[in-house]
Amino acid sequence: MKHLWNCFCRELGLIKESPRYLILLTAGILFSYVFFLTFMHEGQPENLPIAVVDQDGSYLSRRLCHEIDATQGVDVVAVYNSHSEAREAMQRQEIFAFLDIPAGTYSEVLDFKTPHLALYSNNAYLLAGTLSYKTLSTIGKLTSAAVQREVMRKKGYSEDQIMGMIQPIEIDAHLISNPWGSYLPYVLTTMLPGIIGVMALLLTVYLVTNEYKLKTEKIWLSTAGDNMLNALIGKLLPYTCWFTLIGIIGNIVMFGFSHFVCLGSFFALSVALLLFVMAMQAMGVFLAGLIPDQHLAVSVAAIYGMLSFSMSGFSYPVVSMSPALQAFSYVFPLRHYYLTYADVAMFGATFTQYWSHLCLLLCFLMAGCIGGMLLNRWAKSNSNDAAIEC
Amino acid sequence: MKNFWHNITSGLKDIYDVFTLELYRIFTDGGVMLIFFVGSLLYPLIFGAIYKHECIRNLPVAVVDDSQSAPSQRFIHELDATPEVNVNYHCNTLSEAETLMRQRKVNGIVYFPNDYSDRLAKGETARLCLFCDMSSFLYYRSVFTGASSVMLDEMKHIELERYAMAGVTGQDAETAITPVPYEDVKLFSPAGGFTSFLVPALLALVIHQTMFLGIGILSGTAREEGQTVAIVPERLRNRSVYRVVIGRSLAYLMIYIPLVAIDLVLLPRVFGLPHIGRLDDLCLFFLPFLLATIAFSMTVGSFVRQRDTGIIVCIFFSVVLLFLSGVVWPRSNMPLFWKYFSYLFPSTHGIQGFIRINSMGAHLKQVQFEYQMLWVQSGLYFLITCLLYRVKFFKYEDRAVCI
The missing domain is CATH 3.40.1710.10 (abc type-2 transporter like domain)
Structure with missing residues (x-):
């Protein structure tokens, strides 16, 4: 626990030293919120x-x-x-x-x-x-x-x-949870958390591979008591908190100020957001472990991240895709966040109905663990190389 | 005169040197190769696979028939026969159907109140309720289209019956029911599908974004390696910046001409997307689109100080640019500020122009505004890039600039 705390403090120190990345990402996320909320403020195009x-x-x-x-x-x-x-x-x-x-x-x-x-x-x-x-x-x-x-x-x-x-027959249409037929809740509720998630993913890949690129992985690991799990949690925790916080504030803006309908518990939605951010970070660790080269790892993460929006199925339903792609959609955390959102906010579902989505989000942490093991191996082989050189 | 010719030949030689150097850098950088070649070819294929089906077919719905009458049953049978929906569940109560909806087993509920047939028998307006799953707009669209088409059909049927009771039959009744019929023609995408609408826009966006990303990465890498904005041959230091800019642009242009031919000309034909545009118009349009994108990417690239910043900026803008292009949300309804903001990006005009020429069969005359704007952008961003390079070459004069 002490090691984890040390690692956490070290990361805070690093952020304080060069806050450029975090500021850039936060500014980007804020821009998207302002952009999308003002861009389609009509909800449904008129005139x-x-x-x-x-x-x-x-x-x-x-x-x-x-x-x-x-x-x-x-x-x-x-x-x-x-x-x-x-x-x-x-x-x-x-x-x-x-x-x-x-x-x-x-x-x-x-x-x-x-x-x-x-x-x-x-x-x-x-x-x-x-x-x-x-x-x-x-x-x-x-x-x-x-x-x-x-x-x-x-x-x-x-x-x-x-x-x-x-007019012998009349249809009385009830649009569940979006009575205005507005475009805003349909696009924003999934897309904006999605942007946060992709940012978290890219930042994770960048930060983890950066330790190896700058050859500081030994210092990093020793701060964490030579335990990769502690090291990763300590390193990524500040960002988990930060991105989840922005996401929750964003949800407050959407469901509070913009009056999008949320029938279920807002708390459940926040938990889903937290798990979503963690899942994206875990995928980041996995990719970083899989591809040791920083440039390549970030590029691959970018390609994977961009596909999340299509594969989440909020615009084009996953059921209309081919069976192989339907299976593939499971590896995108945004898909599970979107399903939780639809269950909780649109249908007011209770925990018995949406627990499976949350569990699937938790499964992504396993990918993070595999990534951690791979990273551990890189660190060891690097130190062996260094020893041989000595 | 001799001096003039010397300038030209040395200029061309410098441009050629920069050109080959840039090509060398592109082909030796795994990340850039991945973005340029794999990204620009893989993304369209993935999008083609994801958005393969134009429309949603056979969406499951539940019906609750409190009326239990012949007209309601006929309605249900006809609903089941529509391509849009499938009646998968017959429920006894509305709450039963609601549970199915909550379990996401159905995407819509059709409810017939118990007075449905009574009202029809009395010659009044009968009402039925439709509950739509709004978690995706396409669900709503399918359920609603399915139900309304059956409703229109049923209405005509009932109206004919009622007119027959009033003693009007045959052609007279037909004329009485629809005195002014209309036919609807859905232009440019007869199926009204999602694929023909979104994928062309995505194809053009992929070209824009991969180029933007690749150039951003190259600039970022150069900066990380301690160079100014681009690695240039030693003897070009502090001399005619435009040679560097032209040389680099030509390298990107050469790589992207075949990629554009594949992505924007070949793939619409392979995927069966609309492609009614004339090839010469398309080619004439692609030239300023590519040039503007190159110049724009180099301008933004010169602000990128680290390789990965470029990636993050690009990713973040992809979604924003799709919306700014006016394909998803109509241009006429954009707030004025964002409309002018969108003029900054070549993708806005590129996507608009491409869709109109390719999907709507427009000639260059009809995309004149976009075409001119792209040339203006090319010129403007080219000048800005030269200016930025000039400033940077002066500022970092002492830095090593080598081959």
Whole structure:
């Protein structure tokens, strides 16, 4: 215990000596929090720019333009005369969708013929394309409904009957734990802790290999009483505390000030965060033990770290990946953190439901132990080499 | 005149020397080789494997049918038949379904209240409840799309029945139900899938980031080894900095031309991603994209004092740059500050331009703004790099600068 404490104090001394790295990383993490919270502050994009191709130029088409403009989701930024003009505007990314009203629409409606509207949306930009499509298709349905209602009123039906005719079924959608359908909680709750984790991983690889690079591993080990476990815990503990603290403060900002929904216990989420940071550090130790060359180890850690975001499955579900990749996703701690978050915050799960994710996070510490053993071997072989040279 | 020719030939020779030296440094550095060649080729393959399926199919849902009637059962059967969802569980109570949802065995619940069929029989509006798992937006999208498509189908069915009761049938009824039908055309990615949307952006980002990272590492290593910003031949000390900058740029350009051809031209075809852009437009666009990225990386690289700082800065910016590019979150809805901030990075314009030419079939005319911005960036960052090198060469004049 004394050795561990000594090692801890030595690391604090090292941080005090050159705090550059820790300051850089902390600044980076703070920047990401500020960036993401301000960048998507709308939650769901509103007033997306769209256009109307009005070849009809009638009372009905003008009225449709106004109706579309009045909806919250989209904003009519231009009215074009031809389809190709609108398509080019879409390619210039001035608009995400457009409604094509062919000539003679109004007169056909009056004649009880069926004119056809066409709705074009840009799916190369998924979010904007889907949302503007959704708004425009609602308008399309409402147009039909409005005409239908007028006809039925003239035929003498009551308002209740008309509603029953126009809309026989209604879906009452409940979006669990994200009633606004906001993009923010969906992206940030996993991505921001993920960034902290990747930083912790890179820093761990860098710090551990640095001891070997600067040939200070003997001093480091002797401070820890020649026990690699003590040495690693003592060395990494300050960073574990620091990154977990930032993560918890970040969660307080997200769930407190930004009002993201957290149905379960905040404490459980904090524990998951702590275990996540530790798991990332353990993976760092493992990689450092596996690859003794600092430059290569940091590069490999960078590649592994970047994959965490894709493999965690918060944007693209892991169940849609191939079985091999589904199995591979287990070696990314962010995956387990994301699953814990979803269980705790979105479904208000109790310990009986999410304990398995926490256990899997703990398993990563085993990788850390293997890394420690490898590091121990490097240290010994280094000192043997030194002895031979003497 | 003679002097002029001498300047040109010595300039070209210096550029060539720097060029070969830089190539030597790249090919002798394992970390840089890993990033340049393995990173830029492996990442696209991994992304291609991860995002292989465009859409989520057969998402498990639970249904709770309190109405126990023919219309609700028909709805359930049709729901089960949609490609988006699979009705895996039939529950008796809502709490039973809720438990399944908590255990993550289902991603959605469809609930029919006991008055569902009564209301339909009376000709009123019947309501059904949908509970969506919001832990991923794609779950929500699938469950919602599945349920609404069945709803629209059912609605038409019921409306036809009701009109028939009122004595309107056949084509008249069809016209009465949808007096103004609309057809929807989903341009540029007919499946509306996640893959066609995200992977092209990631491919362009991989080019930008591996180059940025590689150059950052090279600059950092040079600094760690006690050099100024780059290792230059002895006789070039304090002389025409632009030769150093051009020489280095050419080395990176030469390495990246085949990589871009593989990542941005070949892979979209191999992965079956949209690729309707014209090749000449693409090639013309890649040139300023590469140049701007090289110049930008060298500018940032000259601030990198240690090798691993470069890696950390790069990793950290990868996620931020993807969002700044306006692929995920629309450009029109970015706060103004971040929009102008995004103009600093070649990736913003590079990704935008690449997607529009490659996936949307735009010509250079339609990506004019991005194209011009990339040239402006190339020039600007090139000048800044020269300036920074100049200052550093003066500042560290006494340092050993050797081959």
